[in-house]
Amino acid sequence: xxxxxxxxxxxxxxxxxxxxxxxxxxxxxxxxxxxxxxxxxxxxxxxxxxxxxxxxxxxxxxxxxxxxxxxxxxxxxxxxxxxxxxxxxxxxxxxxxxxxxxxxxxxxxxxxxxxxxxxxxxxxxxxxxxxxxxxxxxxxxxxxxxxxxxxxxxxxxxxxxxxxxxxxxxxxxxxxxxxxxxxxxxxxxxxxxxxxxxxxxxxxxxxxxxxxxxxxxxxxxxxxxxx
Amino acid sequence: xxxxxxxxxxxxxxxxxxxxxxxxxxxxxxxxxxxxxxxxxxxxxxxxxxxxxxxxxxxxxxxxxxxxxxxxxxxxxxxxxxxxxxxxxxxxxxxxxxxxxxxxxxxxxxxxxxxxxxxxxxxxxxxxxxxxxxxxxxxxxxxxxxxxxxxxxxxxxxxxxxxxxxxxxxxxxxxxxxxxxxxxxxxxxxxxxxxxxxxxxxxxxxxxxxxxxxxxxxxxxxxxxxx
DNA sequence: ACCTGAACACCGTTCAAGT
DNA sequence: ACCTGAACACCGTTCAAGT
Numbered sequence: 001x002x003x004x005x006x007x008x009x010x011x012x013x014x015x016x017x018x019x020x021x022x023x024x025x026x027x028x029x030x031x032x033x034x035x036x037x038x039x040x041x042x043x044x045x046x047x048x049x050x051x052x053x054x055x056x057x058x059x060x061x062x063x064x065x066x067x068x069x070x071x072x073x074x075x076x077x078x079x080x081x082x083x084x085x086x087x088x089x090x091x092x093x094x095x096x097x098x099x100x101x102x103x104x105x106x107x108x109x110x111x112x113x114x115x116x117x118x119x120x121x122x123x124x125x126x127x128x129x130x131x132x133x134x135x136x137x138x139x140x141x142x143x144x145x146x147x148x149x150x151x152x153x154x155x156x157x158x159x160x161x162x163x164x165x166x167x168x169x170x171x172x173x174x175x176x177x178x179x180x181x182x183x184x185x186x187x188x189x190x191x192x193x194x195x196x197x198x199x200x201x202x203x204x205x206x207x208x209x210x211x212x213x214x215x216x217x218x219x220x221x222x223x224x225x226x227x
Numbered sequence: 228x229x230x231x232x233x234x235x236x237x238x239x240x241x242x243x244x245x246x247x248x249x250x251x252x253x254x255x256x257x258x259x260x261x262x263x264x265x266x267x268x269x270x271x272x273x274x275x276x277x278x279x280x281x282x283x284x285x286x287x288x289x290x291x292x293x294x295x296x297x298x299x300x301x302x303x304x305x306x307x308x309x310x311x312x313x314x315x316x317x318x319x320x321x322x323x324x325x326x327x328x329x330x331x332x333x334x335x336x337x338x339x340x341x342x343x344x345x346x347x348x349x350x351x352x353x354x355x356x357x358x359x360x361x362x363x364x365x366x367x368x369x370x371x372x373x374x375x376x377x378x379x380x381x382x383x384x385x386x387x388x389x390x391x392x393x394x395x396x397x398x399x400x401x402x403x404x405x406x407x408x409x410x411x412x413x414x415x416x417x418x419x420x421x422x423x424x425x426x427x428x429x430x431x432x433x434x435x436x437x438x439x440x441x442x443x444x445x446x447x448x449x450x451x452x453x454x
Numbered sequence: 455a456c457c458t459g460a461a462c463a464c465c466g467t468t469c470a471a472g473t
Numbered sequence: 474a475c476c477t478g479a480a481c482a483c484c485g486t487t488c489a490a491g492t
Contacts, residue, residue: 007457030485030486031485039457040458042486042487043457043458046457047456051485099329102326115405116404116405119408119411123407129414133414133423135430137427140372141376141427142365142369142372143368143372146364146368148375149364149368173339180343180350181342181346183356184356184359184360184363187356196360200364200365203362203434203438204365204369206437210434211430211433234475256465257465258464258465258466267477267478269468269476269477269478272467273474274475277466278467
């Protein structure tokens, strides 16, 4: 069979992502990848230091699909939305890779790029230093948390079990004990994911907006802050 | 070496968590756990269906450490803060278990309990149905995302490498290319984690507060802001 | 410079057998 | 009801050897 015998980082990358997409994280192994590419397991080590680096390659491939810079945005809020929605879409397109993304992202230059762009937008809200750090942590935490929650949270929809199974499990909970959970399980059954993301993001941005009133003086604030 | 030969779910649970805490996720294996408890690997299967169930046990142990119900809170904002901070502290005390928690939490009854309590607090902000779902997703996404980000994000502090190594890696980035990342890396080096969490949470809650103005139907109300 | 087979030290889990 | 050893089908990675 005319198998291209030449291996390359790029071929490893796309084949690895394909494996993860098709068979889940457990499907990604040096041996499986090698046989997929028609070569010996050890050949892979000529292009990649080990499994960890392979995983970073997968993360890069996923994040690389995010394209947030179609047009520039005058309003920093629009820029924040554009970047986070683009990231979320890319991540969501590869649900099996999410644990990898959460775990290996600090090594991905594609994500560094996105992070810098997001920071740039947030800085335009008038923040710097620690305030900027907190805004950054809040937004990225939110996006990653939402992406993850959808996959594996109590109301998971994207996991390996079909949505109605998960929601059914919730409906089966003792009604008197978890009335609220059952209420939102019903709501979750009929709502679209991106709509939820955007609505949540709007809340976060509203918070970022409100936070601007109180910021400059470090001592007293109007927000329910710790201590 | 008077080893108690009797195995029990509870002994498995604490031993498994101890293994994860001490040696990381990779340190948790049926075989390692068995030898830790002085029994044969297969004995474990008499108390637990398999590795997946063992992992849920670990999640339960971690979440079970969160205690948010010391006193009731009149203000829903205070309740939200109390619950999320308690969860965050418990999770943060076991950083190696975080991937497990993100992945297996939908099976943990301890987390169901916490979720219901959080929903209860959020419902007191005047939300229900889809609005409640979105508020819930936003807050839980935020907390989990932050906990995870701290461990593995671009500014990770809790990973297996010491903080100064990570931050040093950032300082080594091309300054002209990632100026904002370098700026917050400096801020991250001197800031405390719980302070960041609470400040971010304050932003989210401010957003939840602001969101009340815009709500379409009956629950429009202008609550006096905290304090 | 790139590829590879054999081997090592691990996994989770099935099965049949013990008490 | 609880425990267990042997075995199966996997892992990632080292090493020595090939081209």
